[in-house]
Amino acid sequence: MRFKRFIASFLNIFLVLVNLVFLIMEQPPIGEQIMHVTIPRFREKQLVFGIIAFLTWLSIVCWIANIYFWVKSQDSIPTQLFNKYVK
Numbered sequence: 001m002r003f004k005r006f007i008a009s010f011l012n013i014f015l016v017l018v019n020l021v022f023l024i025m026e027q028p029p030i031g032e033q034i035m036h037v038t039i040p041r042f043r044e045k046q047l048v049f050g051i052i053a054f055l056t057w058l059s060i061v062c063w064i065a066n067i068y069f070w071v072k073s074q075d076s077i078p079t080q081l082f083n084k085y086v087k
């Protein structure tokens with residue numbers, strides 16, 4: 001399970017306002033700082049990734065799907081979508 005990724009995502013969702021401040025200051029989100037996982041380095045890409053992740057966490061079905069992917073040691077839905085369409 002990509003436990004570090006799960007914890008980082010969990011922290012980022014619950015600390016949205018703090019992460020917006022970090023985005024403005026061009027710093028990595030707090031979950032990534034604490035868990036030392038990689039994220040896109042450009043501000044616009046961080047914002048797009050954050051929006052995708054936030055929308056995914058709004059749906060319980062997507063949340064369960066993310067856990068499934070992490071258990072199988074695969075990337076979460078937001079990471080897969082971001083890598084496919086944005087990178």
